[in-house]
Amino acid sequence: MKKNKFEFIIDSEFQSQIPALTDEEFRQLEENILSEGEVLSPLIVWGNILVDGHNRYKILQQHPEIPYTTRSISCTCENREDVLAWICKHQLGRRNLTPEQKKYLIGKQYHSEKSTRGGNHGNQYTQVANYQIDNLPSVENTTERIAKENNVSPSFVIRAEQFMKTVELMEKYCPGIQEEILSGKLKLSQREATIIRGTPTEALPTVVSTWREKKLNGKPDDSADTYENLELLSKVTERNFSSAATSKIQTADPLSENRPFISSGKRSTELQTIRELGEKMATVDHVADAEGMFSEINSASDSFIFRLEQCFALYPDFLTNVEIEAKVIAALQKAESYIVHLKEQHRQHLLKTTNSQ
Structure with missing residues (x-):
């Protein structure tokens, strides 16, 4: 047993992967530790960075007389991605996770494992030296293994990664929203996530805050969860990128309930988008303005990428x-x-x- 020396570094990214305790849960944990007179579960560390046990460590800082133990994962985790994968897998063993927390953790584990050293290396406990490069398990095997471990489908794992990326993107522009989503307070649908991922960077603060306000104010869950809204935002996105004269992002609410109705028969296709861009480029202003032409080309490129990501998000089987x-x-x-x-x-x-x- 060690006495508390407050010697650990708190890594914000590592800590953010661990579902927060409610006030009542934290009080109960503190009471249990004080009653036992020691911290029974070891704090998990990677070097001098705290990996698991942040709530226990917070209590120890308030009660430095209480002894504790540590366990290092430095021998099994070679880099940050390994540590993130370890954290996620460890947290997925908890029974009190919300569906959103589970989905986020699965997505983070998958992203971390496929990112580290170019791909998965069996699992987070496997030494990379045991493999030749050409024998490393594929990303597809990583998907299937994580799916099996969590009793979900491989396509769910892929969607979970997109969900995780969207939640972290939203947190960047609206701090605190990640906890609201993962706790289940705010429901983020797959199509809403696709809308947000396809939003221009300049517009994200407005779009994310608007989405949050609508959810908190009790707007219908389908206020933005329709293909029509997705197409509408896509058009707004293309217009904002393509117009050099109006480079400032428009403040129109892409999730507004007063949006124009777009019937299924009028949904834009890739061909229609190309035609629309062609009509814009046929005008005198656009032909004469080299900057405007460059903006049109940039718009076409962004539209191409956005529509592909949309397809892969809505139909993950395309990748498996x-x-x-x-x-x-x-x-x-x-x-x-x-x-x-x-x-x-x-x-x-x-x-x-x-x-x-």
């Missing part, structure tokens, strides 16, 4: 089904071939210009 994946790759090769064609045109133009000088 071998047959579908082949079709997706074949479709994307069209875009790749066109970009290669543009690069070759540019190279030929430069060569011609150089030879003529």
Whole structure:
């Protein structure tokens, strides 16, 4: 047993992965520790960084006379991603998690494991030296293993990662909202998450705060959870990116209940988007303004990326089904071939210009 020396570093990212206790739960934990006269469960550390036991450590700081023990995971976790994966897996063993907390932790574990050293290495306890590089388990195996460990589908694991990324993005622009979502106080649907991920950076503070206000004020859960709203925000996003003359993000509420109704028969397709961009570029102002043209190209690129992410978020099987994946790759090769064609045109133009000088 050690006496408290307050020697541990608190890492905010590590701490944020651990579901917060309610005031009543914290009081009960404190009473139990004072009654036992010691901290029975060891504090988990990585070097001198506290990994698990933040609530116990907070109580120890208030009662330095209470002894405690520590356990290091430095020998099994080589980097931060390993530690994050360990934290998530450890927390997923708790029985009192909300569905949102479980989904977030699964997504974080998956993201951390597939990110560390280029992919999964069996599990967070496996020494990387035991593998040759070409024998490392694939991301697909990581997905399936985490799904099996948590009794969910592989597609749920992929959606959970997108959910986690959205929650962390929202927390960046609206501190405190992560806890409100993970506690279940605010319900974030899959399509609402897709809307937020596709929002321009400049507009995120407004969109996130507006979404939060609508949820807290008891607006219907489907106020933004429709494909029509998703398409509407997509159009607003494209307009804000493409107009050089109106570079300031418009303050129109993309989640407003007074939004125009867009029937399923009028939903924009990729082809319609290209036509709309073409009509804009046909105007005198856009043709004459090089900055405007660049903005249109940038808009087309952003739209392309956003729509792909939308497809993968709504249909995660695209990334796990071998047959579908082949079709997706074949479709994307069209875009790749066109970009290669543009690069070759540019190279030929430069060569011609150089030879003529």
